[in-house]
Amino acid sequence: MTTIIRGGTVVNADRAFRADVLRYGDKIVAVGESLDAPASAKVIDAGGQYVMPGGIDTHTHMNLPFMGTVTADDFFTGTAAGLAGGTTTIMDFVIPAPRQSLIEAYHTWRGWAAKSAGDYTFHVAVTWWDDSVHADMGTLVREHGVNSFKHFMAYKNAIMADDETLIKSFSRAWELGALPTVHAENGELVFQLQQELLKKGMTGAQAHPLSRPPAVEAEAANRAIAIAGVLNTPVYIVHVSCAEALDAITRARANGQRVYGEALAGHLLIDDSVYRHADAAYVAGHVMSPPFRGKQHQAALWHGLQSGNLQTTATDHCSFCAEQKAAGRDDFTKIPNGCGGVEERMAVVWDAGVNSGRLTPSEFVRVTSTNAAQIFNMYPRKGVIAVGADADIVVWDPQGTRTISARSQFAKGGFNVFEGRSVRGIPTTTVAAGNVVFHGGALTAQEGAGRYVERPAFAAVSAR
Incomplete structure (x- = not known):
């Protein structure tokens, strides 16, 4: 299924701009204003929010x-x-x-x-x-x-x-x-x-x-x-x-x-x-x-x-x-x-x-x-909202708030060094490899869905 994230402000390392983001499979296939999408596409409303790379x-x-x-x-x-x-x-x-x-x-x-x-x-x-x-x-x-x-x-x-x-x-x-x-x-x-x-x-x-x-x-x-x-x-x-x-x-x-x-x-x-x-x-x-x-x-x-x-x-x-x-x-x-x-x-x-x-x-x-x-040589597969990049996307509400606590965390261990800290600015939706894995406070991550990322060697700068 195709997913389109509509109405948000895309934030990359170099600039921020209003755009929709279209995902097909595990890749971003289009970024732009008022994108067309199939009638069957899942729509994520990002109005008033930022759309950032995972x-x-x-x-x-x-x-x-x-x-x-x-x-x-x-x-x-x-x-x-x-x-x-x-x-x-x-x-x-x-x-x-x-x-x-x-x-x-x-x-x-x-x-x-x-x-x-x-x-x-x-x-x-x-x-x-x-x-x-x-x-x-x-x-x-x-x-x-x-x-x-x-x-x-x-x-x-x-x-x-x-x-x-x-x-x-x-x-x-x-x-x-x-x-x-x-x-x-x-x-x-x-x-x-x-x-x-x-x-x-x-x-x-x-x-x-x-x-x-x-x-x-x-x-x-x-x-x-x-x-x-x-x-x-x-x-x-x-x-x-x-x-x-x-x-x-x-x-x-x-x-x-x-x-x-x-x-x-x-x-x-x-x-x-x-x-x-x-x-x-x-x-x-x-x-x-x-x-x-x-x-x-x-x-x-x-x-x-x-x-x-x-x-x-x-x-x-x-x-x-x-x-x-x-x-x-x-x-x-x-x-x-x-x-x-x-x-x-x-x-x-x-x-x-x-x-x-x-x-x-x-x-x-x-x-x-x-x-x-x-x-670490994963760019532009990772780290950017752009055509061809992995569909690892975070929809971020800059006005959303939460109070951090070990009682409500998903991580194990029963302790949180940020215990009691209230923050403004939180993710409302996380898309990983094209799949919605967190939305509205509900975590739907699947065991084994993660992929190993190979990172190519760098070219030597000069001969020693």
Whole structure:
């Protein structure tokens, strides 16, 4: 069946204009005023609303085995929650265990993701190095449409990549036309700070941010950027949370280096006062890495988005229930790191960004969808309302309101870091691959309907 979205204002990253949008199959087939449509076409009334490309969350962890447990959201519940919030594509992470084949881990994650309700694609982590990793990276790029590789500079004695691994993996990514991405925290320094805090008897969740101060993130960001600069390799820094890490990105970009930065919705809106709450379970619910920062860092991140030095917004959606978080009741280093947000990202960024005047609607589209599609080579299939693009569409009511609560969320875990926040600007309809999956508050996402998105390699900029 054909679907036509009538009477709305199309908002793309470059402009906004009044137009109808016609969908046939899983593609947009026409965009224009007063479009003709078959009498049998399903009509969606977008009068007084915006029609935008579906959101792309560049950073999620569904069904992740981590710190002795597995996230509450699997690929169905997590992607379905995203659809309810206007996110139609997620970029998740394949994280091999040390010494595990990257190809083996990739196929495991593909199996888990088969139940996705929305489209998905993968970054693959490089957690160790030998000749087989070098070969597997080539296979992933050439045969499986992977064009980005993740490097954890944190989590010592687990998945932390040392400098040798970074250098060899960055070089291999350059050869393949792939983009290295980095979790920037000095893992050795975090480990030492954790041990010192525990020795002082600081075992509760309140100690978590003390073990990961901004300087720890800034050092790693500067080091990753320096390594990438020497190797002439672009680099993407995930979940930038502090002004000092942003400064490193800004300096590098000013010097002509290809460095990209990602801000999390949580880091943009939530400050470190959550770690001073009297309820230990509440504090544990906010344990993630990097942790939430002081308000001055939030202001810096918004400036980064406004200036273009940060290009994307994400969530690091990694949900755990209270019972899972309680594993670290007597030792904060054992609290599973992670918070939710895939369902709320679009609304909270709109409310705090567009309603405040920090972002225009087109800039909102840029940082929630288009930039991600372009940086990771999914554009113009994703990230734009245009003929030939995937019919991933969000009808957005700028005057619609909701109050965020764990009681009414679709995501699992029973906790929401945005609890009680009222937002103005919400999705009324989400179309994914041409199918209406959310409308008027009702979620009709289907398990297994999501598609794996292959991302071609980039052409090398120049010969080394």
